[in-house]
Amino acid sequence: MKITLLLSISILSIIISTTLLIGSHTLETIKVGDKAPDFVLKDQDGKVHKLSDYRGQRVIVYYFPKADTPG
Template identity: 60%
Template sequence: MTENSRLAKGDDAPDFTLSDADGNDVSLADYRGRKVIVYFYPAASTPGCTKQACDFRDSLADLNGAGLAVLGISPDKPAKLAKFRDAEALTFPLLSDPERTTLEAWGAYGEKMMYGKTVKGVIRSTFVVDEDGKIEVAQYNVRATGHVAKLRKDISV
């Protein structure tokens, strides 16, 4: 997949195995048989990423009740993710992709507009992966604020 390729509904979700905040390996394959929200964010402990993560945290009971797990992925190292998780009382896995291979495979890293300039970085993106590992929802360039509420509406949760 090229840097600017994007996933769409019906595509196979690219598999990954990444370290969580505690250094344990977590694979997308671990979630086969249930739906999972995979979201990509630029950096732990920044205002927008904190707002988005806390929105997922605050919606987690409803999402889990509807059969959805949540995974957050950023280029941050596990130690930074652990601090973020602990500071914000996050109760879902945060995964580390410092080489950006998973970010690139999902089309969540590349050129984007920031303050009127073209820069290369993490494209805030959210996906719903179905029980069979297929993309059910693919959303790119999402807003940090209000995104989880919109996603919940889109997927009727």
């Protein structure tokens, strides 16, 4: 019983430590005036759009959650 508990706590500690280490990487923040990073999005019809395809044009990304989904 004690060995099972110790093993469970050890495995849980390893999982938590790994998660914290992976999650601790900081992402670069985007500042006003910075160029947006290139990204790919799929529209409601399944068509793929890359930001780089619209280079030199003004782009507005409008996001709304699909009906009856959380978010």
